[in-house]
Amino acid sequence: MTISSANAKTGYDQLEYHPGFGGAFRSESVPNSLPKHAHVPEKVPYGLYTEGMTGSAFTAPRHSNRRSWLYRIRPSVVHNPYEEYSGNNSLVYNFNQDNTDEVKSTPQQLRWDPLKVKGAENLDFLDSIRTICGAGNAQLKSGVAIHWYQFGKDMDKKALYSSDGDFLFLPVKGELLIQTEYGRMHVPPCHIAVVQRNMKFTVSRVGEHSPNEPASGYILEAFNNHFVLPDLGPIGGNGLANIEDFETPTACYEDTDEEWLIVNKYGGKLFQYTQDHSPYDVVSWLGNYVPYRYDLQKFCSVGNISFDHADPSLQCVLQVPSDTPGTSIIDFCAFPRRWSAVNDTFRPPWFHRNIVTEFMATVSGYPSPRDGCNLHNPGSAHGPDSASTEMGYSGKIPDGPIQVGAEGSMICLMETYLPLNPTKWALEDSGSLQPNYHEQWQGIKRHHTLPASSYAG
Ligand SMILES: [Fe+2]
Numbered sequence: 001m002t003i004s005s006a007n008a009k010t011g012y013d014q015l016e017y018h019p020g021f022g023g024a025f026r027s028e029s030v031p032n033s034l035p036k037h038a039h040v041p042e043k044v045p046y047g048l049y050t051e052g053m054t055g056s057a058f059t060a061p062r063h064s065n066r067r068s069w070l071y072r073i074r075p076s077v078v079h080n081p082y083e084e085y086s087g088n089n090s091l092v093y094n095f096n097q098d099n100t101d102e103v104k105s106t107p108q109q110l111r112w113d114p115l116k117v118k119g120a121e122n123l124d125f126l127d128s129i130r131t132i133c134g135a136g137n138a139q140l141k142s143g144v145a146i147h148w149y150q151f152g153k154d155m156d157k158k159a160l161y162s163s164d165g166d167f168l169f170l171p172v173k174g175e176l177l178i179q180t181e182y183g184r185m186h187v188p189p190c191h192i193a194v195v196q197r198n199m200k201f202t203v204s205r206v207g208e209h210s211p212n213e214p215a216s217g218y219i220l221e222a223f224n225n226h227f228v229l230p231d232l233g234p235i236g237g238n239g240l241a242n243i244e245d246f247e248t249p250t251a252c253y254e255d256t257d258e259e260w261l262i263v264n265k266y267g268g269k270l271f272q273y274t275q276d277h278s279p280y281d282v283v284s285w286l287g288n289y290v291p292y293r294y295d296l297q298k299f300c301s302v303g304n305i306s307f308d309h310a311d312p313s314l315q316c317v318l319q320v321p322s323d324t325p326g327t328s329i330i331d332f333c334a335f336p337r338r339w340s341a342v343n344d345t346f347r348p349p350w351f352h353r354n355i356v357t358e359f360m361a362t363v364s365g366y367p368s369p370r371d372g373c374n375l376h377n378p379g380s381a382h383g384p385d386s387a388s389t390e391m392g393y394s395g396k397i398p399d400g401p402i403q404v405g406a407e408g409s410m411i412c413l414m415e416t417y418l419p420l421n422p423t424k425w426a427l428e429d430s431g432s433l434q435p436n437y438h439e440q441w442q443g444i445k446r447h448h449t450l451p452a453s454s455y456a457g
Helices: 005-009 386-394 424-429 437-441
Strands: 017-019 025-028 049-054 067-072 110-112 130-137 142-151 158-162 166-173 175-180 183-187 191-195 201-206 215-222 246-249 260-266 269-275 282-287 292-295 316-321 328-336 338-342 357-364 373-376 400-404 410-416
Touching (some): 130 357, 142 201, 142 328, 142 410, 166 175, 166 357, 175 191, 183 191, 183 292, 215 328
Antiparallel strands (some): 130 142, 142 215, 158 201, 166 191, 166 215, 260 269, 316 328, 328 410
């Protein structure tokens, strides 16, 4: 096996990255291995093959047109025929309410303890994925899915690529090393990583941990389109997720004759093929269709400094726009520790009934029963629990600045205008659904000083 010099010199926590978001990169693990002029020269340096990868239609507008050129030892097409995947497949791809075997449509407010996959310590990343909820249909390239992974085994000589949607990784427990055709990314908790459609990747656990101790986290998958940065509007050119804080891996390659299993998520189903060499034989690449990671702790919150609370859209890191201006298929929002400095304001979050769906995931810093996730579908009322409400009305919270969240705390919100249908696994098999979530609001008291009724005649 030959490993590129970049590989040999760096550990997972010392990998180098290209900074930026949405730009074009040139990445070489071997100097001068990229062609000087044409993308597809008759002879590529070092005898490599050229392989194009598109992330948009050829004729997509320039601002959304994405493509990359990979220069690799052998082209991806050198593989055996596709067949159905022989491993575990617990993915749900059809979230229509008619699919009563797998999903259940409900407006009920739901909350889960940290999700658990049975036998996780003996599963690899791919076989551990369980779908929590979603909308639409992967086959129709419409909608979203939210999954949970919890694995204790490395994928070894196995790679996955999804033809359905980009994977946004949100690790909760355990540091991930995500090997891609473009290079490797270290993704610990409080980071996210995005591997876009059709890019092959392999997920391993790194960092200090006991043997087979499971790593766990969420995967947000959007079927329609790619993630983009939200417009900043009057905020200006800085703040929220700054473009230079996104990091794309640098090229590194391996040349092996070992057998690899490549798994393709296609129309929500899994297919596989074998090949007699590593899929990670890309020596150099260029383009703007790339994987990337982002440290959520670098998110620059813009806050509340007079009265009232800003809408949670002010915490948006990435979004997948819909065809309706200002309406996202997904807004992915991060809530790190931040200051709130307001006067004459009810300090807990306000009660609300939104037009959109909110899926909230705790990454760190919130004890039980808020250390899992919750789902509030469109129109379903929610807000602070009775204890927080009493505190809000007590006058004990002073005006002026307070810090929201504990040191190192992180909550992430996945918001969509689509109703999300939870899966049978999430509602029943996970064993994590809190049956009495609604009770946290039942103790909210009357505080009014009005007569008993204004209808008295
Ligand atoms: Fe909410």
